[in-house]
Amino acid sequence: QQPVQSPQAVILREGEDAVINCSSSKALYSVHWYRQKHGEAPVFLMILLKGGEQKGHDKISASFNEKKQQSSLYLTASQLSYSGTYFCGTEGKGGYQKVTFGIGTKLQVIP
Amino acid sequence: GAVVSQHPSWVICKSGTSVKIECRSLDFQATTMFWYRQFPKQSLMLMATSNEGSKATYEQGVEKDKFLINHASLTLSTLTVTSAHPEDSSFYICSARFPSGPSTDTQYFGPGTRLTVL
Numbered sequence: 001q002q003p004v005q006s007p008q009a010v011i012l013r014e015g016e017d018a019v020i021n022c023s024s025s026k027a028l029y030s031v032h033w034y035r036q037k038h039g040e041a042p043v044f045l046m047i048l049l050k051g052g053e054q055k056g057h058d059k060i061s062a063s064f065n066e067k068k069q070q071s072s073l074y075l076t077a078s079q080l081s082y083s084g085t086y087f088c089g090t091e092g093k094g095g096y097q098k099v100t101f102g103i104g105t106k107l108q109v110i111p
Numbered sequence: 112g113a114v115v116s117q118h119p120s121w122v123i124c125k126s127g128t129s130v131k132i133e134c135r136s137l138d139f140q141a142t143t144m145f146w147y148r149q150f151p152k153q154s155l156m157l158m159a160t161s162n163e164g165s166k167a168t169y170e171q172g173v174e175k176d177k178f179l180i181n182h183a184s185l186t187l188s189t190l191t192v193t194s195a196h197p198e199d200s201s202f203y204i205c206s207a208r209f210p211s212g213p214s215t216d217t218q219y220f221g222p223g224t225r226l227t228v229l
Contacts, residue, residue, distance in 0.1 A: 002154070032218070041204050041220040042155065087154065089218075098145070098170075099218060101155045 001025055003090045005102035012078045012109050020073040020105045022088030031064050031071040032089035032099055035082075042087060045073075078109045113139050113209045117221035124195055125229055132190045132224045134205030140185035141207035145218065146178075149202045161188045195228045202226075 003024045012018055022031060030049050034042035046055050051066025059076040071090075075082055085106045089099040114137040124130050134144055142163050147155040159180050160168045167180035179191040188207075192199055202225050206218040 034220075041223040044217065044219060047217055098157055098160060100157070103154045 002100055003088055003102040005086075005088055005105050007105060008103070009106040010108070012075075012082075012107065014080060014109055014111055015077050018075045018078060018107060020075075020086050020088075020107070021070065022072070022090070022102055023068070023070045024090045026069065026090075027093045028064075028066060028069055028090050029093050030091045031062075032091070033062055033071075033073050034087045034089065034101075035084045036087065036104070037084040045086075075107070078107075080109050080111065083107060083109045113137075113207070113217075113219040115141075115205065115207050115219045115221040117205055117224050119224060120222065121225040121227070123227045123229065126196050127194055130192045130195055130226060132192075132203055132205075132226075134188045134190070134207070134221050136186045136207040136219075139207075139209060141188075141209070142185060143208040144182060144188040145206045145208075146180060146188075146190050147204045147206065149204060149223075151202075155204065158190075192226065195226070197228045200226055200228045 003022050006021045010018055032047045033045040036042040048064035054063045062073045064071045085104040087101045087104045089101045091099050116135045118133045122130055144161040146158045148158050149155050157170050158173045161180050161182040163182045163185050169175045177193055182188040202223050204223040206220045209217045
């Protein structure tokens with residue numbers, strides 16, 4: 001079942017912060033985050049496996065609330081290069097199952 | 112990160128012809144590869160899971176006789192769109208499961224192939 005992402009779209013000015021949420025109706029084994037720029041393939045950002053886990057790279061981080069079956073992606077001090085569509089992908093309990101992607105959140109960072 | 116390539120990057124063909132798309136993992140062996148289709152402004156829709164040495168597992172609603180998948184080696188999977196029609200026009204993306212990344216479940220995507228059927 002497809003995870004639900006919110007918001008569907010957001011416009012930020014450079015330097016502003018944003019949060020993208022991803023929620024699932026089923027118990028999760030892992031949550032994956034990807035960013036896709038127009039006309040290109042998705043690029044892996046990070047994967048979260050354990051409930052309560054938080055990860056970050058540069059100024060992009062994510063958390064995984066296993067009990068709530070939710071994950072959030074945090075973009076801090078956004079840069080123009082952050083523009084793109086962000087997808088969360090969820091994998092159900094049991095591992096090695098397919099990853100189902102949300103519909104995506106379109107993020108646009110303007111000067 | 113791990114590198115996955117696709118060939119060709121784009122293809123334009125006439126209705127009724129068959130098109131083959133290759134997906135290669137360049138610096139690792141991938142026992143499992145995935146094929147996705149993405150329509151404009153939409154999400155990635157999984158078409159099938161390709162396992163080396165065995166038959167692909169197709170998602171509900173995907174015609175296995177139309178979208179032939181072959182995973183002949185640990186670094187190559189191919190998708191053949193047979194008797195293509197205009198409604199098959201789409202962005203086809205493959206991904207490969209990286210066996211020793213941050214977890215055993217990390218997928219790395221190829222650059223995609225844009226298919227246009229006239």
